[in-house]
């Protein structure tokens with residue numbers, strides 16, 4: 436069996452124009468062993484590569500696709516600290532103290548990522564946005580009030596707004612909501628390519644296409660075997676293969692389904708006030724944001740199945756459903772869609788990622804950002820793995836351990 440699954444990760448046409456830039460060329464495969472090999476050059480791999488090369492390590496990124504051509508290219512990239520499973524729901528399974536600890540840690544990682552993007556001047560259209568979380572089938576008004584209280588008690592910046600206030604302030608359909616600070620939008624493809632450029636400037640190599648078929652433990656680390664017979668040795672390997680799961684190592688609790696998104700033509704947005712990022716406390720949820728060039732993006736309508744043909748056959752239907760739901764949510768007559776796409780989408784029972792040491796293989800790490808906050812989880816994964824590799828003990832590492840459900 437291959438090291439990772441093979442999937443058609445996305446169908447249709449995502450709105451990020453940087454995907455069409457094919458000027459990026461591969462580096463040659465290093466002739467000797469490297470300190471760290473990262474399998475996957477999406478946002479997770481690129482963020483890790485940027486950080487670890489900055490710490491003086493020889494880093495090699497390997498990808499079977501060009502960088503940022505996997506799920507990252509399908510992302511709608513609302514960079515938020517609030518996860519798919521509400522804080523109060525998570526507290527129901529692991530207790531409030533533990534739930535709050537996880538949420539605070541994601542919040543901090545999101546905050547530090549913003550500072551990093553700004554300091555490093557990575558041009559990815561990062562803009563702070565208010566985040567509006569509307570009452571839905573998962574949390575009604577009363578449950579939303581409790582969620583606001585729990586978040587505030589945890590030190591997280593969310594306030595409850597009643598339906599009339601939401602309608603008056605944001606000019607959308609009346610629905611109670613939580614208004615939160617600390618979130619922002621990015622162009623996920625430009626972010627990934629920007630991080631990769633920084634990593635390469637510090638000596639990291641990015642080799643593609645390189646399909647890692649197998650890894651084998653050696654005396655000095657691991658030998659990575661390409662599907663075409665090429666080989667490279669690394670002291671440490673980080674698996675960042677996105678939703679093409681490393682099934683030998685990633686527990687079955689981390690599942691893959693399908694998700695859908697649409698975008699209007701540029702120049703239409705925003706269609707509501709304050710350019711907030713809006714989503715709803717429902718399962719599956721609808722969400723929307725604007726882009727720097729004035730598109731309205733919306734997504735949701737998730738399905739449990741992961742078959743790409745079945746998924747893509749529904750793009751037209753989902754395009755209609757999402758645009759109709761969006762029109763109702765933001766109280767406009769109708770939405771004219773410019774592009775629509777579908778993609779694999781990974782979830783976990785607690786809405787949190789799988790980050791940590793792999794079992795049964797030395798010096799192998801998993802960095803799988805399952806859940807709707809994949810970009811935020813890339814920031815978190817980078818912090819946790821970088822700390823561990825430098826010998827530090829991160830007190831929150833256990834919270835995101837891949838084997839926490841077993």
Ligand SMILES: Cc1cc2nc3c(=O)[nH]c(=O)nc-3n(C[C@H](O)[C@H](O)[C@H](O)COP(=O)(O)OP(=O)(O)OC[C@H]3O[C@@H](n4cnc5c(N)ncnc54)[C@H](O)[C@@H]3O)c2cc1C
Nearest residue numbers: 475477478479499505506507510512513647677808809810
């Ligand atoms: C429709 C949609 C909307 C989303 N919206 C948001 C959002 O609003 N906010 C947010 O934070 N997140 C969002 N996400 C989630 C987020 O985009 C993803 O979690 C994130 O982009 C995944 O990045 P990654 O680097 O882990 O995976 P990828 O970008 O898929 O990169 C993994 C790479 O690994 C490579 N690979 C896999 N196996 C091998 C192998 N054996 N050898 C070599 N290469 C290999 C693949 O080719 C791929 O390029 C969304 C996702 C989707 C699909």
